[in-house]
């Protein structure tokens with residue numbers, strides 16, 4: 001009989017496939033005594049499991065080679081070294097021999113010994129290596145348990161291809177790795193719509209549902225599932241009729257997406273002749289290649305944090321300059337909006353590089369521009385790299401999470417210093433680079449006019465703006481039900497920002513997730529938004545809505561919607577408006 005579960009749909013699309021339950025946390029490790037004559041057998045079990053784990057990693061490495069970020073290949077290389085290290089194997093085999101215990105338990109004891117050794121090291125970098133030991137041991141433990149788990153696929157197959165992954169949570173690296181292994185969908189127990197994994201899943205076009213508590217207990221490995229990423233719905237063991245229904249929807253959706261490609265490289269212009277700027281968000285220069293599958297356009301948000309998060313030390317000016325230039329070259333004349341480092345809170349670097357004690361409330365702590373201003377040497381390095389990139393094409397610079405004008409003034413002073421330093425070094429740079437502010441704090445939205453008067457553009461970061469306006473932690477799924485872009489206060493702040501831009505005659509863009517969600521496109525157009533920066537795989541869908549809309553019709557209807565004082569009424573009104581024009 002079919003069973004239905006619900007979660008938070010964070011990446012649209014329908015997938016039908018079998019469940020693959022991923023045990024990332026240490027599985028329950030049994031301990032039992034074994035007879036003398038079974039010792040050799042137990043050692044062979046361990047050696048075989050280690051061999052399988054090694055082969056799995058080699059296969060993954062081979063499959064993902066080429067176009068994945070360096071941290072992922074590095075992660076696989078370290079795991080390969082670790083799994084091959086005799087210390088791990090010898091200690092485990094010794095324990096089996098001398099204590100007559102099962103392989104799982106012996107491996108666990110050896111793992112704890114190694115973790116302890118790493119823990120006692122003074123070098124913070126080496127300390128973090130203990131995570132690699134744990135990952136590798138978990139992989140071998142899973143292989144050890146495969147001989148009692150008939151659901152796990154044959155090792156020779158592509159084990160994750162077409163499967164629906166059930167996990168407690170996924171890191172962005174896991175998500176990328178699994179995309180390369182062609183998984184059909186993700187279901188996680190934790191995470192919210194704004195977690196970076198959710199954003200990544202959307203970007204990769206993989207249906208995903210998060211916040212399905214106890215999913216790993218409720219869903220069994222090998223069970224057939226239907227995942228509807230838009231509505232956050234999962235059907236387990238669907239009957240034939242249900243499967244047919246969803247396969248039809250899946251086919252229609254595929255066809256609809258195919259048709260959208262007719263809009264590739266066409267202008268985005270409303271039916272009543274208003275040109276709308278439609279750009280993409282990227283995390284790395286390599287994302288531009290994926291973006292160009294959909295559209296040749298500019299980048300409205302280049303999140304530079306990955307450059308900091310993917311390495312063990314801060315990137316030099318040269319590394320930053322080279323990376324930004326690579327992105328600029330890939331854009332072939334389209335503009336690149338580089339956001340200065342937005343580190344902290346949900347985008348924390350390696351914890352060993354963190355300064356000061358752990359904040360109680362990182363989202364409101366020393367993050368983004370606050371952190372840059374506290375670390376001027378590092379910030380100057382990034383400012384110089386951006387200024388230098390500006391000499392080679394259309395580069396704009398954008399500052400995240402400004403709260404008051406004095407932060408902007410300090411930033412502009414540092415920018416002047418960076419220019420002086422480059423002048424002294426006689427290095428080429430663009431002294432007239434365009435500067436913009438992200439409006440993502442209610443205080444900044446309410447005084448957007450003060451920022452607009454001093455800057456070349458504004459960009460609304462709705463992910464944070466909603467977080468701060470509605471007092472909900474964007475990465476805490478316990479409160480993700482409060483995430484309501486249609487809350488009247490959020491809409492008011494967006495409206496104030498758009499009007500401030502209009503009065504100062506500067507463009508206002510939106511680069512938060514709200515801009516990528518087709519549900520809100522008509523509303524935003526009606527409010528007067530003229531620049532969208534979206535996830536690459538939303539480009540054509542958003543363009544389709546833009547090109548079939550008339551601002552003269554939408555503007556008055558959206559103004560009427562804004563008169564409602566209740567989120568539900570606005571949501572209902574928007575649903576009707578969308579139905580009317582779709």
Ligand code: PEP
Pocket residue numbers: 301303342440460461462463464465511512513
């Ligand atoms: C935002 O806050 O809307 C935004 C675009 O920035 P990020 O998601 O990187 O914090």
Ligand code: MG
Pocket residue numbers: 400440461463464
């Ligand atoms: Mg933000």
